[in-house]
Amino acid sequence: MRVMVTGGAGYIGSQTVRQLVAAGHEVTVLDDMSTGHRGALPPGVELVEARVHDAAACAAxxxxxxxxxxxxxxxxxxxSVTEPDRFWLNNVVGTLTLLRAMVDAGVDKLVFSSTAAVYGDPPANPIPEESPLAPTNPYGQTKLAAEMAIRDHAHAYxxxxxxxxxxxxxxxxxSGxxxxxxxxxxxxxxxxxxAALGRLPELRIFGTDYPTRDGTCIRDYIHVADLADAHLLALAALCDGKGFGVYNLGNGEGHTVREVVDHARAVTGVDFPAAEAGRREGDPEILIASSYVAMRELGWQPRRAEIDTILADAWRWHSAHPQGYGW
Ligand SMILES: NC(=O)c1ccc[n+]([C@@H]2O[C@H](COP(=O)([O-])OP(=O)(O)OC[C@H]3O[C@@H](n4cnc5c(N)ncnc54)[C@H](O)[C@@H]3O)[C@@H](O)[C@H]2O)c1
Structure with a gap:
């Protein structure tokens, strides 16, 4: 099947494109290259260099x-806090343009990249999909607004x-x-x-007085290849007739900032310096996913869940490509 991937030259989008191609799909990427990289795309993938706001480019x-x-x-x-206009324009207006183009073109299946940020500071962890939607910054607000626009379009069209x-x-x-x-x-x-490559003088730890096991924030780190797997499964579910679904994607396990730093030092073999700093405004103390619904309904199972696997893969990439794709 041919699939259009907006933002397909970015971090998660390009991983998904590579896995789509490996699974035998044909892909058209639409990306304005504002943060994307041509080198992230496999050969043979069509790249339309345009914004999602460009209705004619979307249609083509x-x-x-x-x-x-x-x-x-x-x-x-x-x-998003200092430039909310840019976020509303890109994340909401862009999504509206895309939805109109899809309706006009008769393309009726959509997988949307949403985020844990729609939950804000949740009342309990792990977070199920029915947890209150209460984003605490414009980024989360715009992703939630895009979800709402998609729901309304799904219903109407x-x-x-x-x-x-x-x-x-x-x-x-x-692969690295x-x-x-x-x-x-x-x-x-x-x-x-x-920090391990010596490109940062020190790693800064924001907030050491949270009510967690070591005072630092806890997050659920999910491997980009596992996220890509979920997109292929979501696509298959839509093709099998699934009408609508909302799924959290995480490992269901949290790591504190200090734990990640310790594991990163061990995996890289570099005892890089870390410095304690004050809390950043709006950082919830704990965000851990409940992903049972994705596992049950999509058959999703993270394959690279261990934090050391995530870090080792990251290190293979960063140590071999310290300049990334070369800015
Ligand atoms: N990175 C995370 O931890 C994370 C977590 C939750 C959700 N997400 C969501 O996943 C998606 C991808 O994130 P990422 O980390 O790969 O980001 P990224 O910046 O690497 O990728 C975004 C891609 O979209 C392109 N783009 C941006 N605005 C565009 C526009 N108007 N028209 C066309 N192309 C445009 C960029 O050039 C880039 O290639 C986003 O929707 C993000 O909200 C990311």
Missing amino acids: ALAGCEAVLHFAASIEAGE GLSAIFLRYFNAAGADP EHGPDHHHKTHLITLCME
């Missing part, structure tokens, strides 16, 4: 496609849609040839890799 890219995986978005929660709410995406392609390359690096594991 959708020709011959049966489904859409929608990754394209602005993703840094901190930037007969689209089938699956929302995949990822927790902390991490790791790299097990592909991985995260964000200009603005904020993800903990990437920052640990940068």
Whole structure:
């Protein structure tokens, strides 16, 4: 089947594109390359270099496609606080343009990249899908607004849609040839890799007085290849007639910042320095997924769940490609 992947040159999108191609699908990527990389795409994949806001480009890219995986978005929660207009425009207006193009083209299957940020600071962990939706920053608000727009379009125009709410995406392609390359690096594991490579003077730990086992925040790190697996399964479910679904994607296990730092030192063999800093505004103390629904309904099972596996894959990529894809 031919699938259009928006944001397919990005970190999670390109991993999914590579796994789609390996599974025999044909792929058209629509990406404005604002944070994407051509080198992340396998040979032979069609790349339409355009924004999702470009209705004509969306229409052209959708020709011959049966489904859409929608990754394209602005993703840094901190930037969303200072530049909310950019996030609303990209994540919500962009999604509306895409939905209109899908309806016009008669493409009726959509997998949407959502996020744990839609839950904000949840009342309990692990977080099930029916936990209250209460984002605490514009990034989470815009992803929730996009979910709501997709639901309404699904209802009105007969689209089938699956929302995949990822927790902390991490790791790299097990080959070591592909991985995260964000200009603005904020993800903990990437920052640990940068510190181990000596590209950061120290790793900063934000907040050491949380009510957790060692005072630092707890997060659920999920391997990018496991996220990609979930997209292939979601696509298959839509093709089998599934009308609508919402699934959390995480390992169901949390690691504190200090634990990740310790594991990263062991895996890289570098005792890189870490410094304690104050809390960052809006960081919930614990975010752990309950992913039983994805396991039960999609048959999803994370294959690279161990934190040392995630870190080893990340290290293979970062140590061999310290400049990423080469900015
Ligand atoms: N990285 C995470 O931990 C995480 C967690 C939860 C959810 N998500 C979601 O996963 C998706 C992908 O995240 P990522 O980490 O791969 O980010 P990324 O920045 O690596 O990828 C985003 C891709 O979308 C492209 N893009 C952005 N705006 C566009 C637009 N208007 N038109 C066309 N292309 C556009 C970028 O060039 C890039 O290739 C996002 O929707 C994000 O909200 C990510």
